[in-house]
Amino acid sequence: MTVPTSSGALERRRVRVDRGYSRSSPRLFRGSGIPWLYLAPALVVLGGLLAYPIYQLGLISLFHYTQAQVSGGEATTFEGFGNYAELFRDDQFWQVLLATVVFAAACVISTLAVGCALAVLLTRVRAVPRLALMLAALGAWATPAITGSTVWLFLFDADFGPVNRVLGLGDHSWTYGRFSAFFLVLLEVVWCSFPFVMVTVYAGIRSVPSEVLEAASLDGASQWRIWRSVLAPMLRPILVVVTIQSVIWDFKVFTQIYVMTNGGGIAGQNMVLNVYAYQQAFASSQYSLGAAIGVVMLLILLAVTLVYLRLLRRQGEEL
């Protein structure tokens, strides 16, 4: 994103100085407020929709703020980091955090594996099966999470579910055991999020010059070898984006857990951070504690994203 200039000399100098980076502003505008003026509309929108809610979230997390404070029944008191201290002392929070991290990691890996495998498959099949696969994937993508969850739950229903009937499992309950319930939710999460990975990666593969792939197969490379040594490195920027997206989505998963395990499973065994925050903030009206959980989630996701970007940069990749 460069600011257009009419001067060829300036352009050359910019290129020389910046070596293709687009980060610094042209010297012409340095000191004047003109770039800010151009950026103002975007900044106002970002400020209103992003910065202000996060600021409020952080603010609320520092107070004792429940329904009684909101509706004026009691005075609001400043707690400092009291809510965070309470949260970190709570054993359940750590259990939920661990479950969330492991569950999100499993979801991300499964989603990426399924999405990439099907993207490669898309490039290898004829038009009709490709169309069918695309339509099926887009259907899954377009299904609202709550509908998808309900349908999956019904498929695995203990009494009436077709899955139990086909597998001959009698009235086996899939949501009773902790891992079996998490597995069921994982299936639904992968089902509704692999299309994004698949379509994006497929588009990426399509933009890889066909000579490269042809050369690789002429050299006798296997399908897996082509993916590992040719496609994956060339698609790296795309894979980075879909990975970060998946990490963020799967860490924040709410609807699937809430619907499929009925708000966190038997004795809260399938609770993830977002459902836990909801229970604290809205069901129990402890808005400040819920806000503190929200801030912790935000920081974790920011840290994950930054570390990931950093690692990539060290390997000499630019996004």
Add this chain to the structure above:
Amino acid sequence: MKLSARMVAVAAVLATAACAPQTSDNSSSDKDEKTGTLRVWLFQEVNNGPKEQVVDSVLAEFEKAHKDTEVTVEYIPVETRAQRIKAAFNDPASAPDLIEYGNTDTAGYVKDGGLADVTAEFNAWKEAKDTDPTARQSVTVDGKIYGAPYFVGVRALYYRTDVFDDLGLDVPRTQAELISTAKEIRTARPEMYGIAVGGAYTYGAMPFIWAHGGELATGKGGSYASAIDSPESRKGIEAYTSLFGDDNCPAAKCAGMGGNDTVTAFASGKAAMAIGGDFSHAAVEAGKVKGKYAVVPLPGVEAGSIAPAFAGGNNLGVLKSTSHRTLAVDLMKRLASKEAQGALFEGMGFLPTFSDVREQVAAKEAFVKPFVETLAADTKFVPASPAWAQIDSSQVLPTMFQEIVSGKKDVASASGDAAKKMNEAFGSAG
């Protein structure tokens, strides 16, 4: 880094400009207008027609008695009532003057500063002396009264007469008999639950704890302490959780069930017994088992005794922020009057909160007899503490039952953990 310096400056300005999160001023209004529009929120029931008729006839008389007043009633969906009522407390300007609310929410709403203290008016009300004690307790917090009881709901034992006849079983007279009968039925009819129970069915489980002499919490006013881990309570928890298992109601199915699920199981013929409310009558009548069931009070520990039941139900309350206090209180009394409650029973089947009215209607309608008997024997209420809403919504008791029936913890440690969580809530919410 010019940008970050700027951002810090902006953040600093914002932080000083708004140094605390928003709160609304919910002090009681000093206005008490005698004319104008009164706004009322009542709950939208499944079959709301008869309720609307009763309310409309009360409103007609009210508007006749008070000149230049108008009442608008909105029926709000039960599922979203919590958000609606919270929003009303947050924004007094658009809040109603009179609301219907679930009686377990009383203490929480009082703490939120939402409900007006109507002690003087309630005590001066002639009909109030016949209000049954548990109903009165359900509108009382710290000795002050915050509304009028509207109707009560209570649970009893539904059982399948045809199954009991076929198997030659007697109706259980003690809880021990109840448990053994349930298991006998399951053995003879493996496709059925002996008695449908749910790990998330708190109000179905409470009678077992109360019947064994246990309590949810002890104390008065502001300071409650959990008693869920007392030896008596543990006996009750043990009795209830012994019903989960392949010999009655398999944990894999029943641990996650709530009250409605157990009633649905009974209504569809999948259970030989269930603990259901007088308000479940219509659902059971609409099911497969119509004409093949009867209801008795849930037995206690001793033969012939009745287990104390939870007295659920709804109240009417005036909002603190109303600018028509006198009118709103008058309308509340009219809506909750003996006559209106009697009519509400005729239309909806909701049990009146006045002992005398309840006896009259029980004489007319046979199906309410076991429920009225249960109410007359002994009823209990949840702790009148704002912490109860938090304990309820953070699933402390369902978690406890589910931990036990799924074998994650034994009764002692699960009830100990639940008591700890309850005490934390009592401590923080006062």
